[in-house]
Amino acid sequence: MPTLEHNALVEMFRETPELAPHFLVTLFDVDVPQHASVAVVESSIDQLIPVEFRADLVLELRDASGALVLAIVIEVQRDEDPDKKFSWPVYVTVVRARKRCGTVVLVVAPGADVAAWAAQDIDVGLGHIKPLVLGPAVVPEITDPAEAEKETELAVLSAVAHGNGPNGLAVVQAVLVALERLDREHAAVYFQVIWNGLREPMRQALEALVMERQIEGEATLPSFMQKLIDRGRLEGIREGELKGIREGELKGKRDTLLRLLARAGIALTHDESERIQACTDIATLDHWIDNVLGAKTAAEVLS
Known part of the structure; x- marks a missing residue:
């Protein structure tokens, strides 16, 4: 069953068919015939035998006089599928025979492994066909x-x-x-x-x-x-980040206060040390830091 990703990429080319010839020229250096229009046409490719091959999309390029100059068969491929190595040559030969114009297969394969697989030559017995693959090596x-x-x-x-x-x-x-x-x-x-x-x-x-x-x-x-x-997860990350910033600021204030007390030769009792470590108000810590100047005892600093 086609995935959202598959359908979205197909629709990208269906809604903007000019992308395909544009990519052929700019990314593959293909000499695309001069054309005046690009149109989406039927994607079913019927033969005289009772088999139907269905491509993801078929585009027709016509010149100013309305003559068909090129057909592009687009296939979005997100996984390896051995059957495609047999159907892609059919697309080229059948569309070329029916429309009497040059035909190329453009495979859109976002994954590197699938793109490398899709780009391999296809042995058709008396020669090879090589699809054009729009993958990480080209994009x-x-x-x-x-x-x-x-x-x-x-x-x-x-x-x-x-x-x-x-x-x-x-x-x-x-x-x-x-x-x-x-x-x-x-x-x-x-x-x-x-x-x-x-x-x-x-x-x-x-x-x-x-x-x-x-x-x-x-x-x-x-x-x-x-x-x-996930906005909940995002808010959780944000809250955690802000909490971390605040904790870092509090720790810096406490460390500054303790260093100033040590330099002033002011000793702390166990309870006074615990009081400083338990303080979570930055304004209070700033007040205590200011009190160190001129103080003789910890009680004067923590007043």
């Missing part, structure tokens, strides 16, 4: 928010392909900026696809980044992220 790491806004769909593919890599957080940050420019529905679907592909360390890093910005008052959680990032 660039987009870390510049401006570039992500310009090439939003490519930035989404970049986050899916490289989100768990060494530059994963920068890649995800860049696409988040671009997603905020989209309508809520598209942004939510794309973010879920990205989020589902992130492993736990990168999810934690993203949560920590959001938490840090909220603490600093820089940003609130974008609406398309709210359903997926």
Whole structure:
């Protein structure tokens, strides 16, 4: 059964069919024929024998006169499927025969292992067919928010392909900026696809980044992220961080007070030492620190 990730990537090309020839030119250096339109057509590829092959998407490129100049068969592949090595050559030959134009298969494979498998030559007996595979080796790491806004769909593919890599957080940050420019529905679907592909360390890093910005008052959680990032967990992290900051400040004040008392030669009883350690009010500790100057006894300091 197709997953949300599979369907979302198919819909990306269905809603913006110009992406496919654009990627062929920019990422694969394919000499795409001059064309005036790109249209989605039927995805079922019937033969005279009682077998139906169904591709994820078929696109037609036509020139200004309406003549068909290229067909692109798009397949989203998230897992290895040995049957595809037999069906992909069928797509090329049958579509080419029916439409009387050049035909290519473009496989969208976000995972590195699946992409490497998909890119292998397919032996058809008297030669080989090599699919064009849009995977991590071809999709660039987009870390510049401006570039992500310009090439939003490519930035989404970049986050899916490289989100768990060494530059994963920068890649995800860049696409988040671009997603905020989209309508809520598209942004939510794309973010879920990205989020589902992130492993736990990168999810934690993203949560920590959001938490840090909220603490600093820089940003609130974008609406398309709210359903997926656990706000309760985020608030727990935030509360823990703030508590840690406060505890660190209290400890620093106590240590300063104890050092000043030692330098002044003022000895503390067990109860007085416990009182200082138990104090959780920063203003009180500041008051005691000020009292050290000129004091002769601990009672004068802790007054």
